[in-house]
Amino acid sequence: MIAQVGRLFPLGLLLVWESLCRLGVIDARFVPAPSAILACLVTPGSAGDLLDQMGHTLLRTLGGFVLGGAAGLGLGLTCGVCRRFDKALLPLLEILRPIPSVAIIPVAILFLGLGNGMNVAVAAFACAWPVFVAVRDAVRAVDPLLCDTARICGLTQGRAFRLVVLPASLPGAVTGLHTALGIAVAVAISSEMVASSDGLGHLAITASFSHREPLAWAAVLAMGLAGGICSLVFSFLRRLVERSRPGLLGVQYRKGKRP
Amino acid sequence: MRLQAQDLGMDYRRTNATVAVLDNISFTLADGEFLSLLGPSGAGKTTLLRCLAGLEQPTRGVARIDGRPLCGATPGMAMVFQDYAATLFPWRTVLGNVLFGLECRNMPGSERKDRARAALADVGLADFTAHHPWELSGGMQQRVALARAVASGARLLLMDEPFASVDALTRIELEDLLLRLWSERGASVLFVTHDVDEAIYLSDRVLVLGGSPARIVGAVSVSLARPREQLRTRGESAFATLRSELFSLLNKGTAV
Numbered sequence: 424m425i426a427q428v429g430r431l432f433p434l435g436l437l438l439v440w441e442s443l444c445r446l447g448v449i450d451a452r453f454v455p456a457p458s459a460i461l462a463c464l465v466t467p468g469s470a471g472d473l474l475d476q477m478g479h480t481l482l483r484t485l486g487g488f489v490l491g492g493a494a495g496l497g498l499g500l501t502c503g504v505c506r507r508f509d510k511a512l513l514p515l516l517e518i519l520r521p522i523p524s525v526a527i528i529p530v531a532i533l534f535l536g537l538g539n540g541m542n543v544a545v546a547a548f549a550c551a552w553p554v555f556v557a558v559r560d561a562v563r564a565v566d567p568l569l570c571d572t573a574r575i576c577g578l579t580q581g582r583a584f585r586l587v588v589l590p591a592s593l594p595g596a597v598t599g600l601h602t603a604l605g606i607a608v609a610v611a612i613s614s615e616m617v618a619s620s621d622g623l624g625h626l627a628i629t630a631s632f633s634h635r636e637p638l639a640w641a642a643v644l645a646m647g648l649a650g651g652i653c654s655l656v657f658s659f660l661r662r663l664v665e666r667s668r669p670g671l672l673g674v675q676y677r678k679g680k681r682p
Numbered sequence: 683m684r685l686q687a688q689d690l691g692m693d694y695r696r697t698n699a700t701v702a703v704l705d706n707i708s709f710t711l712a713d714g715e716f717l718s719l720l721g722p723s724g725a726g727k728t729t730l731l732r733c734l735a736g737l738e739q740p741t742r743g744v745a746r747i748d749g750r751p752l753c754g755a756t757p758g759m760a761m762v763f764q765d766y767a768a769t770l771f772p773w774r775t776v777l778g779n780v781l782f783g784l785e786c787r788n789m790p791g792s793e794r795k796d797r798a799r800a801a802l803a804d805v806g807l808a809d810f811t812a813h814h815p816w817e818l819s820g821g822m823q824q825r826v827a828l829a830r831a832v833a834s835g836a837r838l839l840l841m842d843e844p845f846a847s848v849d850a851l852t853r854i855e856l857e858d859l860l861l862r863l864w865s866e867r868g869a870s871v872l873f874v875t876h877d878v879d880e881a882i883y884l885s886d887r888v889l890v891l892g893g894s895p896a897r898i899v900g901a902v903s904v905s906l907a908r909p910r911e912q913l914r915t916r917g918e919s920a921f922a923t924l925r926s927e928l929f930s931l932l933n934k935g936t937a938v
Contacts, residue, residue: 568768571737574754575761576834577786586785590773670772674816 455637460644463637472626477645479622480611483539484653487546488607492600494547495554499599502555503562503592504584516555524549524610528617542614542622549610550603557599561592594673597661604657608650623649683758683838683870684748685711685734691742691895692729702895703729707743709889709898711838711870718873718881720928721891722936727874730891731842734872735761747838760836764843766824770815776802776826777811783834801833802826805859821852825859832863839864839871845880854912857884861910878932882906882924883915890928892935900931 437457443449444456451459464473498516502509524545531548535541565588573583615624627642665672690707693700703726711717721727733740736754745752747759760783763769770779780798787794802811805825815823824844831839844860845853861884864871875881881888885904892899904924906915915921 566768568763568765569771571761571763572769572782574737575735575759576783577755577757579786582785586782587771590771593773668773670774670814670816674772674814 453636455640459637460640463641473623473641473645476621476623476626476642477649480608480615480624480646480649481652483542483546483611483615483622484604484607484649486539486543487550487611488600488604490543491547491550491607492554492603495551495599495603496558496596498551499555499558499596500562500589500592503559504588509559520552524606525613525617528614532618537618537620542611542619545614546607546611550607553602553606554596554599557602558592558596561595561599562588564595565591590671593671597672601654601657601661604653605650608646608653612646612649684713685838685870685872686746686749687730687734687743688746689743690730690733690740690745692726692733692738693741704733704740704897705895706897709901711872714868714870716864716871716873716884716886718875718885718888719891720875720878720881720888720932721896722932723876725891725935726896727876727891728842730896731761731840731872731874735759735840756838758835758837759840760831760834760838761840761842762824762827762831762844764846766820766827766844766847767815769827770823772814772816774814775811776807776813776815776818779815779826780830780833783830787834797835798829798833801829804832804863805829819852821848821856824848824856828856828860828863832867837869839869841871841873843874843876846876853880858912860884861908865909878925878928879916882921882928883910883912888924888928890931890935892932899935902927902931 440449441457444451444454498512502512527548528541528545531541531544535544569587569591570583573587578586612622612624615622616628617624619625623642623646627639627646630636630638630642661672687707687709690704691702692704693702695701707730709717719727719730729738732738734745734752736752736756736759747756771782774782777795777798780801781794784794784797799808799811802808805828807822807825807829810818810822815826818826824847827844841860845856848856857880860871873881873884882904888902888904889898890900890902891897902924906918906920906924
């Protein structure tokens, strides 16, 4: 029941929005009616353009996610396993981590110039942190009895890491990656707003400056869509893994399955 | 395998003090013997067992296996913990968990699988090889852990209150299963428990641990006939005598 209401909620919101515009409660010059935005989406020129820009944004998101995710994984695993390394690196990481990702855009431009590389790097920087924290803590939270079991069975530290620590910290890592994906979308778009010649962020800014309000709003809606697509794809892949390798991403008791 | 503890002692260093947990522990576990370590909760039984397993380094003394000083994990030794759920890998199937015990063995994959399947059949889980541990009941999970220890061909089994977290009926079942496996495979068993009746029922000899730091306050030989049977053995008059003997030793231990 609640799920059905939840599904219909965005539709209801659009209806209310539309009627408020028609009744003149909302000034359509600043907030165009959904129908106007929709019209903008289906206009041959701009619709194709919108999809095109969304493609740019998604590619940057993906690039940042992969690079930042890999960096966060590597750093998190190393800091989780090796206390000394973690202590040595902690001051540097804790200074870098609170820097807003948008604030590093000027520096990133200095190093990488304007272009895709810069946008991807900024998204990667923002992505790395949640993955780093989640993975480091997941490695530390691995039950010591699991590691004892590996030692008793005579496994070397390297094999114990591969066969025990790595899979045991995977559920935590996946949660970190899911968080990072949302951040990647948001940061890729913000970096496009500041410094890019394409992408949804750039489109929204230029449309707004040139008083094409419906297009600006359409770009914003497309951003939400882009984030939604990313999350859906992630959840889909996650479910595929859960189905083919039960227990790998954490144990979920289903109804009637609990012993 | 023969296990020998010689003047073992263990201190834990706290921030401003050193706490002695174990002191002057000496005993020998003969080849093929079933020996229980009995003591109240918090007496240091688990610490002692972890020292003997090579998981912790004792502060004083040495442990020897077949005469050689113990260092780190020893091939031929297996351990079963109380917290079975935390020692089974949720991402591995039941068979995969048993195979883990053979992970560092140099043998072809098919032979490993045969051994693992045989061990699982031995503990009555032949039909559950493809299940995951979290799909099984507590007693079944502990059987998987037992199968893993047995499959590795262990000659020395260290057991840390293995049946303390299962219900009474399952416990009886697991005790008899353990005795059967022990008599069939002829390994030495060092069994840690806080249950007097369980110690008597299973063992050839019971060592009582007590005091702070923990010492061995007494040893009792159990000469009840084998094979043992739950009702008959526990009903014997010798059983009652042993029980009162052990209880008075436990009391003596706490009084120290």
